[in-house]
Amino acid sequence: MKNILTIISKEFARFFKDRRLVLGTLLLPGLLIFLLYTLMGSVLYDDSHTYTVKAVHLSPTFAQIFAAEEGEEPSVRFEEIAASEAEAAKEEILAGNCDALIVFPEDFDAILAGGSYAPPGGENTPNVQIWYDASSGNSSSVYSLMRSALDTLEDNISNRFDVNSPAAGGGSLTSGEEAAASFYAQLMPFLILTLLFSGCMGVAPESIAGEKERGTIATLMVTPVKRSELVVGKVVSLSVISALSAISSFIGTFLSMPKLMGGNIGDLFAAYSAWEYLALFAVMLSAVLLIVSLISILSSLAKSVKEATTYSVPLMIVVMLVGLSSMLFTTSVPAAHLIPIFNCVQVMSAIFAGNFSAVNLLIALGSNLVYIVLLVFALARMFKSERIMFNR
Amino acid sequence: MQEIIRAEDIRKTFHLSRKQRQIERSKTGKKVALDGLSFTAYEGEIYGLLGPNGAGKTTMLRILSTLISADSGEAFVAGHSVSREPDKVRASIGFLTGELKLEDFFTPDYLFGFFGRLHGLPEEGIRARKEELFRKFGIDAYAQVKVADLSTGMKQKVSLVISIIHDPSVIIFDEPTNGLDVLTAKVVTDFLLELKGQGKSIILSTHIFSLVEKLCDRVGVIIGGRMAAEGTLDEVRGGKSMEDAFFDIYKREVTGK
Numbered sequence: 001m002k003n004i005l006t007i008i009s010k011e012f013a014r015f016f017k018d019r020r021l022v023l024g025t026l027l028l029p030g031l032l033i034f035l036l037y038t039l040m041g042s043v044l045y046d047d048s049h050t051y052t053v054k055a056v057h058l059s060p061t062f063a064q065i066f067a068a069e070e071g072e073e074p075s076v077r078f079e080e081i082a083a084s085e086a087e088a089a090k091e092e093i094l095a096g097n098c099d100a101l102i103v104f105p106e107d108f109d110a111i112l113a114g115g116s117y118a119p120p121g122g123e124n125t126p127n128v129q130i131w132y133d134a135s136s137g138n139s140s141s142v143y144s145l146m147r148s149a150l151d152t153l154e155d156n157i158s159n160r161f162d163v164n165s166p167a168a169g170g171g172s173l174t175s176g177e178e179a180a181a182s183f184y185a186q187l188m189p190f191l192i193l194t195l196l197f198s199g200c201m202g203v204a205p206e207s208i209a210g211e212k213e214r215g216t217i218a219t220l221m222v223t224p225v226k227r228s229e230l231v232v233g234k235v236v237s238l239s240v241i242s243a244l245s246a247i248s249s250f251i252g253t254f255l256s257m258p259k260l261m262g263g264n265i266g267d268l269f270a271a272y273s274a275w276e277y278l279a280l281f282a283v284m285l286s287a288v289l290l291i292v293s294l295i296s297i298l299s300s301l302a303k304s305v306k307e308a309t310t311y312s313v314p315l316m317i318v319v320m321l322v323g324l325s326s327m328l329f330t331t332s333v334p335a336a337h338l339i340p341i342f343n344c345v346q347v348m349s350a351i352f353a354g355n356f357s358a359v360n361l362l363i364a365l366g367s368n369l370v371y372i373v374l375l376v377f378a379l380a381r382m383f384k385s386e387r388i389m390f391n392r
Numbered sequence: 393m394q395e396i397i398r399a400e401d402i403r404k405t406f407h408l409s410r411k412q413r414q415i416e417r418s419k420t421g422k423k424v425a426l427d428g429l430s431f432t433a434y435e436g437e438i439y440g441l442l443g444p445n446g447a448g449k450t451t452m453l454r455i456l457s458t459l460i461s462a463d464s465g466e467a468f469v470a471g472h473s474v475s476r477e478p479d480k481v482r483a484s485i486g487f488l489t490g491e492l493k494l495e496d497f498f499t500p501d502y503l504f505g506f507f508g509r510l511h512g513l514p515e516e517g518i519r520a521r522k523e524e525l526f527r528k529f530g531i532d533a534y535a536q537v538k539v540a541d542l543s544t545g546m547k548q549k550v551s552l553v554i555s556i557i558h559d560p561s562v563i564i565f566d567e568p569t570n571g572l573d574v575l576t577a578k579v580v581t582d583f584l585l586e587l588k589g590q591g592k593s594i595i596l597s598t599h600i601f602s603l604v605e606k607l608c609d610r611v612g613v614i615i616g617g618r619m620a621a622e623g624t625l626d627e628v629r630g631g632k633s634m635e636d637a638f639f640d641i642y643k644r645e646v647t648g649k
Contacts, residue, residue: 002509002512003509003510006506006509006510007510010506013498013502014495014497014498017497018497211495214493214495214496215491215492215493216492216493216494216495218459218491218492218493219492219493219494219554220510221459222457222458222459222482222485222487222492223482223507223510223511224479224482224483224510224511224512225510226479386459386460386461387407390459390460
């Protein structure tokens with residue numbers, strides 16, 4: 001036990017005394033994820049922008065759709081122009097001075113009020129032209145807005161029935177919170193597994209294949225420390241560091257996800273109980289140990305860090321594919337929770353969906369513990385093999 | 393005299409990788425490194441394994457230090473079997489080879505403490521031993537400098553003191569002066585004689601004849617994985633210089649004359 005602690009303290013010293021490693025593995029992933037997702041969310045849900053649209057024969061009915069509430073800025077500001085100015089307006093769109101040009105038929109409101117059926121693509125079918133710049137985000141967005149508004153107008157004038165009208169009822173049987181939980185249940189296991197794997201990949205190959213490559217592991221092997229103590233010390237310290245890296249990424253994801261989805265951080269904090277967070281932590285920890293053990297085995301087989309990284313790529317693909325499984329299906333069958341990694345995905349998915357079973361959690365944690373012990377045992381055997389440890 | 397190391401009919405064959413097969417021009421994919429090697433080293437003596445590159449010297453020392461195992465045969469170090477009691481063997485030996493490296497990131501001070509704890513030394517014992525060895529080898533001034541920033545000679549000195557941190561009774565050095573400047577090489581050879589004076593048993597491998605003549609009490613000449621000649625320094629030399637004696641032995645082994 002004393003030797004294991006000595007190995008762990010050395011691995012920690014190697015990591016925590018190296019500012020670049022700490023910055024690159026612990027701080028930057030979480031910070032970058034938070035900034036990136038927050039930025040994406042800000043852009044996606046930015047409704048403060050006012051689009052400028054030039055309009056020929058502007059329809060009052062159409063313009064009314066974009067009319068702002070009192071005291072608010074309109075989302076689209078229309079500037080009426082003459083038909084002869086249309087070509088100049090197109091140049092302005094390309095120059096970025098205006099977002100779009102919409103050209104209505106002269107009698108557009110009369111068509112809305114009493115027009116007859118006009119077959120799509122027909123010779124005499126009235127046409128609304130929308131000119132925009134597909135390479136510009138704002139121009140494309142306002143095009144989509146106006147297109148959608150025109151489709152709604154068209155639906156309204158030919159309406160025969162409503163679907164889920166507020167007065168008559170109909171709609172989702174689950175609440176908004178439940179719908180959000182379902183979304184997180186599908187997405188989060190994949191994200192968490194990917195982050196955990198990245199954390200492990202950042203440290204495990206360096207610690208084992210790197211030491212083999214540099215010849216420093218042989219120095220440890222001529223001390224009285226047992227191979228099993230060496231392996232346990234390495235796996236435990238790597239797991240802690242990987243878990244810290246994963247937690248950093250997780251915090252970044254967790255804090256930025258509501259923003260990315262257009263919600264609030266508080267909604268997510270309030271959605272789960274302390275017991276559910278504890279269960280999530282236990283599953284993440286078992287996943288980290290499992291992944292670290294697997295990457296350590298591949299690193300032991302490799303002659304260099306580069307080779308270890310190459311060996312780990314197929315494993316990463318498998319883990320990510322398994323992570324995606326929660327988007328396709330979920331299962332509460334206890335036997336399915338014996339499958340490593342898949343069981344972590346299923347339990348995490350159930351936790352986020354708010355319907356996880358304690359039995360399945362215990363089966364997953366118990367079976368993972370058995371796999372981890374077997375993998376550590378195999379790793380200790382590999383550390384005893386001269387063909388594996390001295391295959392430089 | 394009490395025997396401290398005994399090797400009995402040690403055989404070791406390496407399986408070559410595809411790349412190594414091309415280099416060695418081997419059709420079998422195997423290389424016999426040791427072919428029934430036997431020898432005995434006695435307590436308080438310096439035993440030298442002399443031979444050309446690829447003769448099997450390093451392989452024998454790696455087996456004695458438990459880094460690798462023999463295919464057959466048995467070896468004992470300080471009364472412990474290297475195959476059955478590797479932990480006890482490792483606790484009894486100090487092993488130094490160019491193959492063993494120190495982590496560049498750490499300082500000699502940190503590494504000394506780390507390896508001291510792995511050898512089960514108490515903190516007070518580590519401190520006292522560090523003071524003694526660092527002063528002797530002039531490492532004090534560099535104790536807080538990262539290994540990466542040390543010169544080759546200083547790195548070798550740090551490796552040396554770390555290998556003997558636990559005051560082992562048996563010291564196994566593979567090519568102890570290889571790659572060292574003359575000053576550091578002198579420090580190492582003088583220290584080996586000092587260790588011998590303290591009653592330590594030393595086995596070293598080398599292909600430097602002068603080193604054998606200066607240090608060794610007994611010599612084993614290995615050629616092609618076999619013991620071509622063994623005995624006291626005078627017995628092996630047979631009245632000649634070590635260099636002349638070696639080439640006579642080599643010629644006899646290779647040509648059969």
